[in-house]
Amino acid sequence: MQTVQRRPLSPRLWRVRPGGVLPILAILAVLLVLVAVRQPSFLAPPSLMSFLGRSAPIILLAAGQYFVIVSGEFDLSVGSLVTAQVVVAARLIDNDPSRTWPVVLVLLVGGALVGLVNGLITTRLRVPSFITTLGMYLILVGAVYLWSNGAPKGGLPEQFRQFGRRAFEDVPLLGRLPYALVVLLLLAAGAVLLMRSDFGRTLVAAGDNPRTAELSGVRVWRVRTIAFVLSGVAAAVAAILLGGYSGVSFQAGAGLEFGAITAVVLGGVALGGGRGSVVGAMLGALTLELLFALMNFYGVPGALRSTVQGAIILLAVAVSATRSSSR
Amino acid sequence: MNARSLLPARRPVPGVFVALALTLAIGGTVVMIDGGQLFNQPTTVSLLHVAAGLGLVAVGQTLVILGGSLDLSVAYVISLSTLVAAETMNGSDGALLPAIGLALTVSAGVGLLNGLLVTKLRINAFIATLGVGLLLKGYLDSGYDGPSGTTAPALVQSLGYQRVGPIPLSFLLLVAVTGAAWFALSRTRFGHHLVAVGGDPEVARLSGVRNDRVLVTAHVLCALCAGLAGIYLASRLGSGAPRVGTEGLYDLESIAAVVIGGTALAGGRGGVIGTVGGVLLLASIDAIFNQLEVDAFFKQVIRGAIIIAAVAIYARRAMRKAAS
Numbered sequence: 001m002q003t004v005q006r007r008p009l010s011p012r013l014w015r016v017r018p019g020g021v022l023p024i025l026a027i028l029a030v031l032l033v034l035v036a037v038r039q040p041s042f043l044a045p046p047s048l049m050s051f052l053g054r055s056a057p058i059i060l061l062a063a064g065q066y067f068v069i070v071s072g073e074f075d076l077s078v079g080s081l082v083t084a085q086v087v088v089a090a091r092l093i094d095n096d097p098s099r100t101w102p103v104v105l106v107l108l109v110g111g112a113l114v115g116l117v118n119g120l121i122t123t124r125l126r127v128p129s130f131i132t133t134l135g136m137y138l139i140l141v142g143a144v145y146l147w148s149n150g151a152p153k154g155g156l157p158e159q160f161r162q163f164g165r166r167a168f169e170d171v172p173l174l175g176r177l178p179y180a181l182v183v184l185l186l187l188a189a190g191a192v193l194l195m196r197s198d199f200g201r202t203l204v205a206a207g208d209n210p211r212t213a214e215l216s217g218v219r220v221w222r223v224r225t226i227a228f229v230l231s232g233v234a235a236a237v238a239a240i241l242l243g244g245y246s247g248v249s250f251q252a253g254a255g256l257e258f259g260a261i262t263a264v265v266l267g268g269v270a271l272g273g274g275r276g277s278v279v280g281a282m283l284g285a286l287t288l289e290l291l292f293a294l295m296n297f298y299g300v301p302g303a304l305r306s307t308v309q310g311a312i313i314l315l316a317v318a319v320s321a322t323r324s325s326s327r
Numbered sequence: 328m329n330a331r332s333l334l335p336a337r338r339p340v341p342g343v344f345v346a347l348a349l350t351l352a353i354g355g356t357v358v359m360i361d362g363g364q365l366f367n368q369p370t371t372v373s374l375l376h377v378a379a380g381l382g383l384v385a386v387g388q389t390l391v392i393l394g395g396s397l398d399l400s401v402a403y404v405i406s407l408s409t410l411v412a413a414e415t416m417n418g419s420d421g422a423l424l425p426a427i428g429l430a431l432t433v434s435a436g437v438g439l440l441n442g443l444l445v446t447k448l449r450i451n452a453f454i455a456t457l458g459v460g461l462l463l464k465g466y467l468d469s470g471y472d473g474p475s476g477t478t479a480p481a482l483v484q485s486l487g488y489q490r491v492g493p494i495p496l497s498f499l500l501l502v503a504v505t506g507a508a509w510f511a512l513s514r515t516r517f518g519h520h521l522v523a524v525g526g527d528p529e530v531a532r533l534s535g536v537r538n539d540r541v542l543v544t545a546h547v548l549c550a551l552c553a554g555l556a557g558i559y560l561a562s563r564l565g566s567g568a569p570r571v572g573t574e575g576l577y578d579l580e581s582i583a584a585v586v587i588g589g590t591a592l593a594g595g596r597g598g599v600i601g602t603v604g605g606v607l608l609l610a611s612i613d614a615i616f617n618q619l620e621v622d623a624f625f626k627q628v629i630r631g632a633i634i635i636a637a638v639a640i641y642a643r644r645a646m647r648k649a650a651s
Contacts, residue, residue, distance in 0.1 A: 121635060125639040125642060125643070126642035126643075126645075127638045128592045128638065130582075130592060131586055131592065131634060131635065131638045132635055132638075134579055134582070134583065134631075134634065135583075135631040135632065135634040136635075137579075137631070138627050138628070138631030138634070139627075139628050139631035139632060141624075142624045142625065142626070142627030142628035142630075142631065143628050145624035145627075146624035146625050146628065150624075258457060261453075261454075261457075262454070262457070265454050271453055272451070301469055303465060303469035304465045304468075304469050305465065306461040306462075306464040306465040306468065307461065307464070307465025307466060307469075308465070309461050309465075310457075310458040310460070310461025310464070310465065311462060313457070313458045313461070314444065314450065314454075314455065314459070314462075317455075317458075318448040318450055
């Protein structure tokens with residue numbers, strides 16, 4: 001009964017608008033206060049900018065995952081895709097700076113292709129996306145180990161790594177502006193614009209009620225497939241930034257899929273689709289990163305991180321689930 | 328649709344057994360051409376051992392998936408259970424039963440937590456069990472660097488290595504657990520209610536099913552199965568292993584086995600017999616590739632492709648059925 005009263009007259013508009021970002025902003029504010037108390041220097045512009053730059057990959061992954069989740073699906077393959085991309089990049093470039101741009105292109109196309117395959121298998125063959133992307137995860141991890149015989153080969157030249165770890169120095173006011181942050185801001189703006197476009201509305205409609213969407217002329221399979229492609233491209237960009245920041249390893253993307261999904265959920269996006277905003281999802285990722293930074297400042301042992309992470313997620317989702325009792 | 332989903336026992340044997348027979352026939356031939364043998368004693372025994380571990384988890388996973396839920400915490404429950412069992416036993420046969428009891432109690436407690444989070448707090452099962460899994464992961468990571476405790480020799484000799492002919496005792500345990508689960512699903516009120524909840528929770532609730540209680544029970548049973556798998560793994564390894572569950576990918580593989588076995592991921596359709604078929608299929612592929620000495624990573628690629636293909640075939644059949 002409550003929900004009927006609370007829901008405004010035009011639910012569609014309400015849902016597409018980033019209406020659900022207030023809770024995550026509140027959590028973010030609380031964390032910022034805690035950080036300010038413990039480590040005021042962290043909030044100085046240069047270190048804050050570096051932090052945002054470091055967080056760019058997971059925020060991008062969260063945005064990519066958002067497209068898939070809001071359309072009613074899952075993408076469990078992004079973590080392995082990031083790992084695969086980093087390892088592939090190192091081997092293809094093989095420390096030759098002149099190959100940087102071609103390889104960047106290869107990675108973006110590769111990410112889009114993996115997303116396309118995920119999307120087509122899910123929508124055309126009607127395999128639940130959980131299974132599709134789980135299978136893709138196994139395939140990518142196996143393939144990348146197989147291709148490199150168990151140890152990463154080649155290396156990433158500075159030309160490539162600069163995207164992830166260099167910055168415009170001596171910027172007035174901010175101190176420094178990491179390249180990763182610039183990339184993030186551009187893509188985030190693109191994501192917001194995309195969600196405001198017709199495509200964004202059909203994407204949310206497809207996740208909210210695929211049947212209704214289908215009947216009102218949306219080609220659900222097509223928008224969902226595009227969502228998977230966007231997630232794959234986001235993973236490619238995240239891989240380029242992560243490879244630059246932390247170098248080549250088989251652990252580059254480990255666990256990122258669950259990190260991205262929790263970030264999205266933390267940002268108020270409903271699993272199952274149809275509700276939540278891309279801004280919320282990205283703020284969710286930022287909150288998660290800030291939480292980890294905070295745990296560092298308070299000297300929480302690294303091993304306990306996951307316990308705290310688990311507790312926070314359960315708490316945040318429980319609070320939002322009990323407030324909107326419709327689901 | 329609902330009338331059909333209320334009668335899980337009447338469904339024909341899922342196609343996974345056809346796939347299993349084909350795999351064994353083709354695989355056996357290929358292995359023979361290669362100069363090996365697939366059906367000799369050692370290979371069969373190790374195949375059944377692999378199947379027993381994954382099977383125990385997957386049978387439990389079937390119950391929650393049938394109810395429309397999911398358990399991503401099983402891998403951590405398994406690791407925890409090996410540690411609780413091995414540390415309580417500490418190498419003495421006298422502590423065998425208390426240790427098993429404690430390991431199962433702890434597992435059931437995790438299952439209860441999962442169930443309550445999903446039903447009472449209405450947290451999406453994916454997130455709830457992932458969160459609980461993270462809680463356990465933190466505990467395991469911060470408390471243990473490596474193997475700990477010693478499994479009682481009596482358990483190692485019995486559940487770990489005892490066998491009847493080529494059939495390990497552990498596989499017989501799986502058969503018994505599967506039989507119990509099959510009986511519960513097809514012959515008891517709990518089973519019918521569980522399938523009804525998975526098929527359509529609203530309809531089930533309106534027909535007087537206590538959805539929450541049924542789902543919590545399913546989650547407890549699932550965690551108990553994972554705990555049992557942990558005890559079995561402790562008997563194989565001789566000690567508690569804090570990473571055995573995650574390194575074996577028991578969470579994702581158990582879900583894959585359930586789905587290959589013909590159970591719908593959305594709940595309401597399927598059964599444990601098919602799941603055992605799915606487990607045997609995965610274990611057979613493993614055994615065949617081991618015999619052919621195929622690269623472990625290549626094995627994983629094939630495994631991923633098979634999981635997708637199997638589910639695509641089911642989906643195709645379901646579509647054709649819906650069309651006719």
